Amino acid sequence: MLSTVLVANRGEIALRVVRACREAGIRSVAVYSTADRDSAAVRLADQAVHIGPPPPKASYLNIPAIVEAARATGADAIHPGYGFLSEDPDFAEVCAAHGIVFIGPPPQVMQRLGDKAEARAAMAEAGLPVLPGSSGALSSAAEAAAVAELVGYPVILKAVAGGGGRGMAVVRDPDRLVWAYNETRAHARAVFGDERLYLERYVDDARHVEVQVLCDTHGTALHLGVRDCSVQRRHQKLIEEAPAPGLPHEVRDAMCEAAVRGARAVGYVGAGTFEFVVSPAWEFHLMEINCRLQVEHPVTEMVTGVDLVREQLRIAAGQPLGLSQDDIVVHGVAVECRVNAEDPDREFAPTPGTLDEFVPPGGPFVRIDTHAFPGWTVGPHYDSLLAKAVVWAPDRAEALARADRTLAEFRIGGRGMRTTAGFLRRTLAHPDFRAGVHTTALVDAMTVEAAERRPDTPVVSAEPV
Numbered sequence: 001m002l003s004t005v006l007v008a009n010r011g012e013i014a015l016r017v018v019r020a021c022r023e024a025g026i027r028s029v030a031v032y033s034t035a036d037r038d039s040a041a042v043r044l045a046d047q048a049v050h051i052g053p054p055p056p057k058a059s060y061l062n063i064p065a066i067v068e069a070a071r072a073t074g075a076d077a078i079h080p081g082y083g084f085l086s087e088d089p090d091f092a093e094v095c096a097a098h099g100i101v102f103i104g105p106p107p108q109v110m111q112r113l114g115d116k117a118e119a120r121a122a123m124a125e126a127g128l129p130v131l132p133g134s135s136g137a138l139s140s141a142a143e144a145a146a147v148a149e150l151v152g153y154p155v156i157l158k159a160v161a162g163g164g165g166r167g168m169a170v171v172r173d174p175d176r177l178v179w180a181y182n183e184t185r186a187h188a189r190a191v192f193g194d195e196r197l198y199l200e201r202y203v204d205d206a207r208h209v210e211v212q213v214l215c216d217t218h219g220t221a222l223h224l225g226v227r228d229c230s231v232q233r234r235h236q237k238l239i240e241e242a243p244a245p246g247l248p249h250e251v252r253d254a255m256c257e258a259a260v261r262g263a264r265a266v267g268y269v270g271a272g273t274f275e276f277v278v279s280p281a282w283e284f285h286l287m288e289i290n291c292r293l294q295v296e297h298p299v300t301e302m303v304t305g306v307d308l309v310r311e312q313l314r315i316a317a318g319q320p321l322g323l324s325q326d327d328i329v330v331h332g333v334a335v336e337c338r339v340n341a342e343d344p345d346r347e348f349a350p351t352p353g354t355l356d357e358f359v360p361p362g363g364p365f366v367r368i369d370t371h372a373f374p375g376w377t378v379g380p381h382y383d384s385l386l387a388k389a390v391v392w393a394p395d396r397a398e399a400l401a402r403a404d405r406t407l408a409e410f411r412i413g414g415r416g417m418r419t420t421a422g423f424l425r426r427t428l429a430h431p432d433f434r435a436g437v438h439t440t441a442l443v444d445a446m447t448v449e450a451a452e453r454r455p456d457t458p459v460v461s462a463e464p465v
């Protein structure tokens with residue numbers, strides 16, 4: 001195995017990797033910005049290195065500082081977590097140039113799949129279904145309009161270098177296309193440093209279903225079933241579950257087979273996720289491929305018993321997977337709820353502040369992935385995620401009841417701070433969600449319903465009572 005792994009991330013994912021290294025007998029190194037000097041990952045890692053001030057560009061995106069920290073501490077590998085540098089092929093190449101193992105796919109694979117337009121073309125060539133749209137990056141608003149006219153409205157504009165639910169715009173009216181094209185291009189340029197866009201047909205009343213894959217360097221590629229991630233706000237996920245409820249077995253099997261075929265076609269290595277959009281008629285099309293661990297990976301771990309981070313470490317060390325496809329058996333149902341420091345009544349605006357109280361729940365078959373503790377400050381520089389509440393049960397009804405009970409037990413307090421816990425409980429109780437027929441439009445519909453009630457009946461506070 002590897003001897004020392006530097007974790008180039010922060011928050012709950014940094015802590016998750018530190019713990020996996022400890023269990024595997026691998027020394028861990030945490031890096032931290034000034035704002036994170038008292039973080040749980042820093043406290044629990046074998047060693048910690050300060051890499052800069054709070055702004056990400058000066059710390060967690062500072063490649064020279066991270067590589068120097070790895071060299072100074074004798075790290076032979078870097079785990080990027082998710083976000084930040086996790087899908088940056090240039091960072092992977094720099095690691096290789098310094099003799100450091102990057103725990104993720106090869107740089108050339110990330111380069112190919114990170115360009116969403118090129119990834120579309122590669123997967124279409126491999127025989128995966130992709131939505132009708134542009135053949136590559138759009139050259140102008142006029143070309144976008146021509147493609148949209150050809151594939152039919154509504155359409156969605158996406159940043160070629162996008163990810164994390166950013167750099168997207170749904171367009172339903174041809175008169176809005178040029179404006180949306182210019183706005184999305186400007187946003188992509190500001191956020192990703194790449195203004196290129198591509199266009200696809202947009203599927204209304206769709207579900208967002210994804211397939212987890214694992215691939216080693218010895219030719220083994222397998223899937224770990226499907227997850228449903230349809231509960232989203234601004235294309236960012238709030239609730240995930242495994243397996244995807246109500247998905248016909250033949251659709252599930254075809255989707256999983258397609259993901260493995262796509263991974264093999266590009267020489268994928270490591271943990272990755274193939275994300276699909278599923279229509280009401282159960283037609284599925286590939287949206288994108290994420291070359292990293294996902295925030296929602298715990299639900300897959302809960303139903304399969306496979307430690308995905310441990311498998312990442314094995315693959316990075318050049319070892320074969322200790323699993324075959326027949327070893328992957330899904331048991332029961334797992335649900336993950338993301339508790340963020342956000343106010344659902346104000347369009348999920350972040351509510352930074354210091355935690356005066358933070359008491360996570362517990363109980364049988366409950367997993368809380370968190371880095372928060374009383375006295376911890378949720379600052380403005382990073383993601384607002386406080387905790388992931390993950391539960392398992394033999395069936396979906398019991399899993400939803402356990403998830404609701406778990407959210408109700410959270411005690412989170414801080415001046416001016418609100419969380420999504422109460423909104424998540426309302427979502428779990430929504431008839432469409434309970435019936436397993438919800439789509440990506442659910443959160444928007446709930447927000448409209450709440451706004452319509454507000455003049456006479458106040459919306460329930462985002463904080464659980």
